[in-house]
Amino acid sequence: MAPARRAGRHHRPHRRRLEECVRKFKVMIRKILIALGVIILVLLVKFILHLVLPRNFRGSGEVLPLALPHGTFQTLYYNQNATPKGVVIVGTGDGGWSYWEEKVSKHLAEKGYAVGSWDCRKFADTRTYDQAELAAGFREAVKAVRRRSGAREDCPVWYSGWSTGAEQSVAAAAVADRPAGLTGLLLAAPGKVGRYGITESDLLGMEPSGPDSFELASLAPKLTGLKIAQFVAGLDPLDDTTWQAGLGNIPVKNIDLPTSLHDMGGAGEEFLGKLDAAMAWTLASPEK
Known part of the structure; x- marks a missing residue:
């Protein structure tokens, strides 16, 4: 023991x-x-x-003032050509002007287009607006860019945008009083529903709702006479193509980026190359 x-x-x-x-x-x-x-x-x-929070990215474009029905606004102007091939308005995501829109605008300027910005965040932060004022703003941006660049009155015009900017482009184009030469829409990752304004819930990725929201499908029939190119990121759960059912016979082309997220590969070379091809498609004669 x-x-x-x-x-x-x-x-x-x-x-x-x-x-x-x-x-x-x-x-x-x-x-x-x-x-x-x-x-x-x-x-x-x-x-x-x-x-x-809004982006604190300072675009390199020249500031052009815009006089609108309910206060002034501005567009950033990008152009490298004495005789631009056309005018493109680039709408931002809900965070405002960022590297994404800057890259796209500089690329388009290098390709011979005169470009104007449309900062969706700043517009929403400075006023309450509806479709009529949004459309008036886009028209004024086109006028300012045309005037500054000396672009022909009959040159082609495109509304383009990323995310919120894509939704706002649809609403701005779905009116009778369009700018002369409006040819097509270049839409990167729009959602099913947009809003005239931006709320905290929108910024957190919730689908807009309420009286100031709009369904893209309800505006689609009013896009007659345009060609719509939509860039679809394969890894993005936010963008939507179901709204296109409302287009009827209006020409639409979905351009896939199967390995890209919501930012289309950071507006990289693949996206920019497909953007160029989409613009050429909008200008091509209808197939017989």
Whole structure:
């Protein structure tokens, strides 16, 4: 019995050391989990602020003032050609002007087009508006770019936009009083429903609803006479093509980017090349 008791006493220090190691391990794991939780919380807050706050990106275009029915506005002007091939209005996402619109605008200017910006966030932050005022704003942007660039009155015009800008382009074009030469829409990742304005829920990715919202399908029949090119990102759950059912016989072309997210590969070379091809398609004569 004495040897057994001595063996038990011999094992007690080992057991205590093991228990102490387990306790320290649990404390370490708890600290790691707390640290990971803090990191995740910080990243989540940063992501929400990224969605909700306007971008602080300063575009390089020349500022052109616009006189609108309910206050002034402005468009950024990009052009590298004395005789531009056409005019393109580029509408922003709900965060405002960013690297995405800047890349697209510079690319179009290099290709010989005169470009004007349409900052959806700034427009929504500075007024309450409806379809009529939105359409008037796009028309004034076209006029300002034409006037500044010396573009011909009969040159082709496109409304284009990314996300919210795509939805706003549809609404701006779905009116009787269009600018002369409006040829087509170049739409990157529009949703099913847009809004005349921007709310916090919109910024968080919730589908717009209420009296100031509009379904693209309800506006689609009013796009007669235009060609619609839509860029569809294969990895983007937000954009929508079901609205096109309302177009009827209006020509529409879906241009797939199967491996791209909502930003179309950051408006990379693949997207820009397909943008050029889409513009050529809108200008081509109807197939017989």
